[in-house]
Amino acid sequence: MEILGLGILGGCMIAGLFMGNLLGKLVGLNSDVGGVGFAMLFLVFLSNYLELKGKPLPERVGRGIEFIAALYIPIIVAMAAIQNVVAAIKGGAIPILAGGLATLLSFFLVPLLARLGSKETS
Amino acid sequence: MLDLLSKIIKANGLVFAFVVVALITLLADRIATAIKQKRMSSSIAIMIGLLLAYIGGVLTNGKRGIADIELFSGMALLGGSMLRDYAIISTAYGAKWENLKKAGFAGTVSLFVGVFFSFFVGCVVALLLGYKDAVSVTTIGGGACTFIVGPVTGTALKASSEVIALSIAAGVVKSILTMALTPFVAPKIGLNNPAAAMVYGGIMGTTSGVAGGLAATDPKLVPYGAMTATFYTGLGCLLIPSVGFLIVKAILG
Known part of the structure; x- marks a missing residue:
């Protein structure tokens, strides 16, 4: 029943993208707003709910989902290999400075805001 | 002979992409082991991916990195947004x-x-x-x-x-x-x-x-x-x- 895991995953994705596009339309953008995030919420909610009920997903169903999760890094490697790296380098100073500084400075914000999260929990 | 091989690869792009990424992963793993930084093997694999994207861009003047070389066009499917999102969602399984x-x-x-x-x-x-x-x-x-x-x-x-x-x-x-x-x-x-x-x-x-x-x-x-x-x-x-x-x-x- 591994295919059931792939199916649950697919169902969450379609439902999530539907929600994301609906939200996009609602706020006047003709695009997806957080569709993947909604899909992840559905999956977390479903698996946590079933566990709480004492009826977790059967092991073989879970294995189907875990198989895709194991392909995650290889898929990311393929994704890296199809980026427009040449354009990023050739664009000159503006893209490198704007994108580069935004990235480097943003890193420093993470510990500041993460503290906000830990205050919330303690 | 080579013509036949490249014809087969082009007709089975996604499957060939699995072979390519598997080889990249293997190579990255070897490099990580050699420099005694086992945990870095994924980031090395991603860097190799970016390097291939650069090579593809220089060779073809295209926008899709290595995927613009016809032999590697299956990489666009494996690394495209459909499978990427599908895999990202799957990682939520096990999140609390x-x-x-x-x-x-x-x-x-x-x-x-x-x-x-x-x-x-x-x-x-x-x-x-x-x-x-x-x-x-x-x-x-x-x-x-x-x-x-x-x-x-x-x-x-x-x-x-x-x-x-x-x-x-x-x-x-x-x-x-x-x-x-x-x-x-x-x-x-x-x-x-x-x-x-x-x-x-x-x-x-x-x-x-x-x-x-x-x-x-x-x-x-x-x-x-x-x-x-x-x-x-x-x-x-x-x-x-x-x-x-x-x-x-x-x-x-």
Whole structure:
């Protein structure tokens, strides 16, 4: 029943993208707003709910989902290999400075805001 | 003989992409073992991917990296948004509802802070490098958010295509740097727990950058970072052409 895991995953994705596009339309953008995030919420909610009920997903169903999760890094490697790296380098100073500084400075914000999260929990 | 082989490969692009990525992974693993940094094998694999993307771009003048070489066109399917999103969602299996709830507030705040902070940095760079009109400055600022926010903003504000291209490139630089640098920066910024990962996703915002960066840092953190990052581009497309543009216009007069 591994295919059931792939199916649950697919169902969450379609439902999530539907929600994301609906939200996009609602706020006047003709695009997806957080569709993947909604899909992840559905999956977390479903698996946590079933566990709480004492009826977790059967092991073989879970294995189907875990198989895709194991392909995650290889898929990311393929994704890296199809980026427009040449354009990023050739664009000159503006893209490198704007994108580069935004990235480097943003890193420093993470510990500041993460503290906000830990205050919330303690 | 070679003709036949390349014909078969072209007809089975996705399957050949599995072979290519498997070889990259194997090579990265060997390199990581050789330099005694076993944990870095994913980030080395991602770097090899970026290097191949560069080679593909130089050889073909195309936009899709290695996938523009016909033999490797299957990489576009394996690394495209459909399978990427499908795999990102699968990582949420095993995530705990309580962890998400705990960091929900900080994650939401980080989204707003992240969008406006990157936008601000991008605008300052555009101003310093000689752009004075509100439309161009806002568009480049949008590009500093993600490579989708930039062109969406530029199109909405009717920016020139040259400025839109710059904004896309800025977003691509951000996503590549996030992918490559996160594993090295992670220990210094306390990126080692679900709450910090959710904040990180909200601050950086580039889905591919966050996904790649966390994969190379600690795969267990992927669902938390990806969860917030996926809302970032939408929020940016919403706020930058409207609120962001009004702020820039008010300042530049």
